Amino acid sequence: MYRHVYASNCKNKKCKDNSADELGLDIFGDNLRIFFRHSVAAHRILGKIEVDGLVTQVLTGHSGFSEYLHRFKCKESPLCICDPGCLESVLHVLLDCPTLSYERLRLECRLGKKLCQGKIPEFLENSDSRELFL
Numbered sequence: 001m002y003r004h005v006y007a008s009n010c011k012n013k014k015c016k017d018n019s020a021d022e023l024g025l026d027i028f029g030d031n032l033r034i035f036f037r038h039s040v041a042a043h044r045i046l047g048k049i050e051v052d053g054l055v056t057q058v059l060t061g062h063s064g065f066s067e068y069l070h071r072f073k074c075k076e077s078p079l080c081i082c083d084p085g086c087l088e089s090v091l092h093v094l095l096d097c098p099t100l101s102y103e104r105l106r107l108e109c110r111l112g113k114k115l116c117q118g119k120i121p122e123f124l125e126n127s128d129s130r131e132l133f134l
């Protein structure tokens with residue numbers, strides 16, 4: 001579903017050219033910038049993966065993350081249970097939350113690289129690391 005909405009929006013906004021590229025990722029907010037370098041890469045990669053509900057939620061940040069739920073008054077606090085000063089966002093859960101440090105370490109060992117924000121698009125662009133990451 002996400003892929004179809006995204007592709008439709010890109011087609012309507014002519015995201016294929018560089019001047020409109022940022023518009024393509026802005027349609028779904030800042031979260032997509034975590035995962036894709038530009039809209040053309042997003043379109044190409046999303047065409048190669050099975051985009052189910054969970055993947056859509058992580059890519060968009062529209063899911064059970066406290067930061068998102070708090071925005072709609074569905075949760076009292078946007079903070080993570082690990083630290084009263086830390087927002088529970090997609091980036092925090094993927095890269096920093098100590099409650100997931102074991103799983104993160106296992107993934108980093110399999111990837112052979114440390115997870116960091118700048119590397120996520122690189123992991124998704126490579127088919128081998130994409131399989132591990134998703």
Ligand SMILES: [Zn+2]
Nearest residue numbers: 080082097098
């Ligand atoms: Zn946390």
